[in-house]
Amino acid sequence: MNKVKIQEVLSRSIDTIYPSRQDLEKLLESGKKLRIYMGIDPTATYVHLGHATNYIILKRFHELGHKIIVVVGDFTAMIGDPSDKKSFRKRLTKKEVAENLKTYKDQIGKILDFSDKKNPIEFRFNSQWLSKLKFEDIINIASHFTVQQMIERDTFEKRIKERKPLFVSEFFYPLMQGYDSVVLDADVEVGGTDQTFNMLAGRSLVKSYLDKEKIVVSTTLLENPLTGEKLMSKSLGTGIALNEKPNEMFGKAMSLPDEAIIQVFIDCTYLSMTQIDQYRGEMSEGKNPRDIKLILARKIVSQFHGQHEAEKAEANFIQIFQKKELPDEIREFKLDGTFNLPQLLVEVESADSMSDARRLIKAGAVEVDGAKITDVSAKISTHKDMIIKVGKRRFAKIK
């Protein structure tokens, strides 16, 4: 029974397991209650679908009865990462961390079960132990690593080659994070492939301080299998946030590239691999990817908003984009009189500015009561229940 579940966890979204998959398998099958943890950055309140992968893995471990610990990197956040030039090295206050954590929990709570009283998910703040270390402790920790090991890290190597600055303090990040593992007495750490170096540093420290093998599970980052581009990138503006409204979430899921459908199924849903493979088969046999993507979108929305909302969002999507009908809920504006069309678009918040409005009209994006208007100088007299449509997604109604 558990064996099946164990295979399920190990079968997806995992890039590499150190030292080996067999070791983790053995440990999981031993029946021992493991201490499994993951670190998070409290400066970011935005959690997207790409992050969900790791939480789903944690959830699966949790369901197997293991102890799940989330380490909030508040100490790290207080110091600031010098490699991130954009970060102001602004110290987050306790209060700010607490606030961030709350929004964070709200989002993650859709995946991890924080209400489990028997085996509660624990939150720990690493400032608790890191700020208490004495200098000699730090030297002691540092003595487990050589400079050669440090500069082998690819991002460090790259910067040395490019003659970009590499701060000594950056060497301490893996040490600090690694020390977390020791304090937590961790058996397993989960994190994205970008965290591999830090996680492995923890592995060394655990071996030396606790004389045990901490297993490191590095998880795949969600990317477009065709282009290798990150699917969920805040800077590219392509992320789907976990607290997105149902309709938005559904639409954004539908705008995922077709090539990524299977990948997202694997990494972000609970669907069985058998089922996912079946979809993969259907698509390669020529089934319309859109229909599979509809299933995916519904799954995702229902994971975060429930079955009912998901169905509503799907109906809404089909209604608007397939049947090209009006949505059930349209923003209403109380307006009376005659307006220049661009002005009207601005009034109903369907255009950012007059210039923007004119552009949209010229592009043929504007419909009033179902009739396309391309004349920028058109005068429109409003009446009750007038429908103003801009593009495919912006609707407004006159009250």
Next chain:
RNA sequence: GCUGGGAUAGCGAAGUGGUCAAACGCAUUAGACUGUAAAUCUAACGGCUCACGCCUUCGUAGGUUCGAAUCCUACUCCCAGCACCA
């Protein structure tokens, strides 16, 4: 402390006296097509104007010039190398 380099629209990045509201890429928006908010193609992408055009933007503040993102001065911030230190 010294010496160089840099700061450009949401992001990245061209532009070194007029033809610059500023190339290009990403993101965004619209149109066509469709299988969809996919892909592809086309276009737009500071503001005001029906429009000719006008106004505000290239780190900040001044200046030179008929004319400045481009030249000069000061300032702020960032980066690199060197020196100092042992």
